[in-house]
Amino acid sequence: MTVLELQEVTKVFSGRKGAQVRALDRVSFCIEEGESVGLIGSSGSGKSTVANAVCRFIDVTSGRILLRGCDITEARGKALRQVYKEVQMVFQSPRSSFDPRRTLGDGVGECLKNGGVGKAERRERVRALLERCGLPAAAADWYPHEVSGGQCQRAAIARALAAQPRLLVCDEATSALDVMAQRQILELLLELKAEGRLQLLFITHNLAVAQQCCDRLIVMDKGRIVEEGRMDDVVCRPQSEYTRRLIEAVLY
Numbered sequence: 001m002t003v004l005e006l007q008e009v010t011k012v013f014s015g016r017k018g019a020q021v022r023a024l025d026r027v028s029f030c031i032e033e034g035e036s037v038g039l040i041g042s043s044g045s046g047k048s049t050v051a052n053a054v055c056r057f058i059d060v061t062s063g064r065i066l067l068r069g070c071d072i073t074e075a076r077g078k079a080l081r082q083v084y085k086e087v088q089m090v091f092q093s094p095r096s097s098f099d100p101r102r103t104l105g106d107g108v109g110e111c112l113k114n115g116g117v118g119k120a121e122r123r124e125r126v127r128a129l130l131e132r133c134g135l136p137a138a139a140a141d142w143y144p145h146e147v148s149g150g151q152c153q154r155a156a157i158a159r160a161l162a163a164q165p166r167l168l169v170c171d172e173a174t175s176a177l178d179v180m181a182q183r184q185i186l187e188l189l190l191e192l193k194a195e196g197r198l199q200l201l202f203i204t205h206n207l208a209v210a211q212q213c214c215d216r217l218i219v220m221d222k223g224r225i226v227e228e229g230r231m232d233d234v235v236c237r238p239q240s241e242y243t244r245r246l247i248e249a250v251l252y
């Protein structure tokens with residue numbers, strides 16, 4: 001079953017003085033059930049624009065985005081709420097997922113509250129989600145500024161998981177963390193994936209990071225996909241000069 005499919009997605013931004021930026025140029029790819037796909041490319045290649053389009057934070061200029069066969073390209077209102085039951089996102093800066101005046105537990109439980117889950121059950125589910133993500137249940141009462149970046153990212157993942165999504169879009173989710181925390185978050189994502197149901201779209205400029213958690217790799221340059229394949233094939237036998245340079249940048 002195909003979980004996510006992009007068909008010829010193009011996004012043109014209108015910049016200053018009428019200048020147009022073609023951030024995505026006929027981008028097509030699929031994520032199949034059980035897969036985690038890495039999206040790499042240098043700064044400005046269009047990675048975040050893909051994430052923002054898939055999560056419907058922006059409208060695309062042309063093309064189609066299908067979620068389990070259902071066209072979500074223009075989903076709004078009720079249809080969009082349905083999309084967020086299936087797609088969740090984890091950002092580079094975990095604190096941006098939380099309201100600084102509210103506890104992590106409030107943040108993690110928000111979608112449960114919106115879904116009509118009562119207070120007592122919500123409390124239990126939030127604590128279980130935090131524990132699943134390697135935090136103590138007591139973290140439900142902590143505020144975002146009281147925890148480390150790594151702990152806050154765990155809470156952000158717990159918040160995303162509360163919706164029981166099928167697709168987790170991670171946009172540079174480990175980039176702001178130190179190496180230890182980065183490793184722990186990658187391990188957590190791998191565990192969650194191994195438990196089934198969850199597919200990952202893992203966006204990073206760091207090939208070494210993508211190698212640890214992705215089965216397949218898509219390489220982007222200037223808004224286009226320049227290479228796509230199984231992780232080992234792309235890394236061992238890169239077809240494009242651009243990919244070769246990205247790989248060299250990791251090795252040396």
Ligand SMILES: Nc1ncnc2c1ncn2[C@@H]1O[C@H](COP(=O)(O)OP(=O)(O)OP(=O)(O)O)[C@@H](O)[C@H]1O
Pocket residue numbers: 013014015021022023041042043044045046047048049050205
């Ligand atoms: N809201 C916007 N308005 C105008 N141009 C934009 C907007 N968002 C992105 N762009 C442009 O689209 C192109 C792709 O940007 P995008 O952020 O998707 O790249 P990226 O690969 O995620 O880069 P990075 O690794 O630096 O985050 C860039 O040229 C960027 O300047």
